[in-house]
Amino acid sequence: MSEDHSVNLWFAALVVVFCLLLSAFFSAGETAFTGASRSRMLFLEKNGDIRAKLVNRLLNMRERFLGTALIGNNMVNIGVSAFTTSILVNLFGSEGALYATVFMSILVIVFAEVLPKTLAITSPDSAALLLSRPMSWVVAILGPLALMVERAVRLMLLPFGIRIGENTPILSASEEIRGQLDLLRKEGNVEKVERDMWGGLLDLQELSVSEVMVHRTKMRTINADLSSEEIVREVLASPYTRIPLWRGSQENIIGVLHAKDLLRALDMVSGDATKLKVEAIALESWFVPDTTSLRDQLKAFLAKKTHFALVVDEYGEVMGLVTLEDILEEIVGDIKDEHDLSVQGVRPQPNGSVNVDGSVPIRDLNRAMDWNLPDEEATTIAGLVIHEAQAIPDTGQIFTFHGFRFQVLRKSRNRIMALRITRLVPVGNKAD
Structure with missing residues (x-):
């Protein structure tokens, strides 16, 4: 074997090793960027991490990034196979092609696919940050070629009625978060109570006040025509601090009596209940439609700085009442205090x-x-x-x-x- 021929073989071997490293780089990069946490990357970017900014930029051009990784990986895999075949054919003759196929299949599968992808998926965030800069350079170089391939693919799929990029979000953001919570709970990273709290928070937009309200058949109300002494006794015997007042029929709510306001007024008349004017103490009733979402009602409670409202249907008939506590219980679960009824059902x-x-x-x-x-x-x-x-x-x-x-x-x-x-x-x- 001549010296020049030996040099050529060594050069080809170095090219094979280099191509294997590039293939491993593309495989690891594709896996790392796909599995990286978007929320963590956004957090790191806001805290000034340049690498996270590069990761987010690449993820925002997902199709081009994946196209670049695919083109680059295929180019180096074809190159490594060609050079390896050339080396082994020179060494073993025509049988070298068979040896090259077996040898390169093992090398590519183990060292250019399985090993780098396994390392990347073990810690995708760290791997994405580590590969962010070189991957940005590669996308900048191969990006135009990936863009051309992408457009060619779009054109080829048009006759079949397939339009890439249209209606891509199959799941809503809340469904994706809920799915992530279920997955994390199965993996043991999120407790059931935490999953329920996050799920309850996501459900606020989907639920209406009619689904969590206290039905009118279970409302604790007071007849405004009772004497002041009887009303005071009713309020003191009630487990609630806010009680609707009615006159004529229980559907005719004329105000809401707050226990604290009643006791303050009672103190001002030196405890003489006969001197009280209950209707003057009562707060104005606040009526909300039964179709109001819990999220909107929560915002309304915060804006009005109150947490009690009466729920009415489309005809203006009182259906029940809803409180801030009812909405919070959808998030944190049942809230009980020493005055709550013990029956859970x-x-x-x-x-x-x-x-x-x-x-x-x-x-x-x-x-x-x-x-x-x-x-x-x-x-x-x-x-x-x-x-x-x-x-x-x-x-x-x-x-x-x-x-x-x-x-x-x-x-x-x-x-x-x-x-x-x-x-x-x-x-x-x-x-x-």
């Missing part, structure tokens, strides 16, 4: 079933039992059973749907008062 049984009051909201039951019963068509568990049964069931009837068995335990007229719910899907196989 959810009573787990030794055999694994759960006795539930019909008025228990589906969302509260899902949170308490970590279930996933649908709440799109009904607010309460009784409403869900009636919706699914398409009828008002009788006591003792049993229904099976959504992986649960529902047995009606007690009924009063047309209302389901209590149910027994048994999960049919084994806990270890639950999908939620």
Whole structure:
């Protein structure tokens, strides 16, 4: 073998090693940038990290970046295969092509694909930051070629009615966040209570005040025609600080009496309740439509610096009341204090079933039992059973749907008062 021929072989070998390193670089870069946390990169950029700024810039031109990585990877893989074949053919003759195929398949798969991608996915944020500058140079060089390829692909797909870039966001931002929370919880990085809190926050826009309000049949109200002494006793006996006043009928709300205002006025008349003018003390009623979203109602509560409103339907009829606490409970869960009623309406049984009051909201039951019963068509568990049964069931009837068995335990007229719910899907196989 001549000296020049030997030099050429060594040069070809160096080119093969260099191409393998480039292929590993493209593979690691594609994996790292795809798996990098956008929120963390935005946070680092705001804190002055230049590398994070480069990462975000590349992610904002995602198609061009991926096209560049794909073109670069294929170019170097073709190059490394060609040079390796040339070397082995010179060494072993025609059989060298077969050796090159086997040898390069192992090298490319192990050292140019699996190894760099495994290292990158182990710590994608760090890898993306490390590769941000060289990857920016490569995109700047190969970007025009990637852009031409991208346009050619778009043109080829047009006859098939496929338009790249149109309607790309399949999931909304809230759905993506919710999916991430579910994934993190499965991986053990987020506790259930934290997932529920974030999920409740995301649900504020989707829920209306009618879904969380206290129904008018459960409202604690006071007849304004009672004597002042009787009204004071009613307020002191109530577990609530704000109580609607009505006159004539309970739907005719004329104001809201605050216990603190009543006690302050009572002190001003030296405790003589007969001298009180209750209606003058009462606050003006605030009525909100039943279709108001919880997010809008929360903003309204903050703007008016109050946290009590009466909910009315499209005809102006009072449907119930909603408080700031009702909205906060959708985020943090049930809030109880020493004056709250102790009845929760959810009573787990030794055999694994759960006795539930019909008025228990589906969302509260899902949170308490970590279930996933649908709440799109009904607010309460009784409403869900009636919706699914398409009828008002009788006591003792049993229904099976959504992986649960529902047995009606007690009924009063047309209302389901209590149910027994048994999960049919084994806990270890639950999908939620």
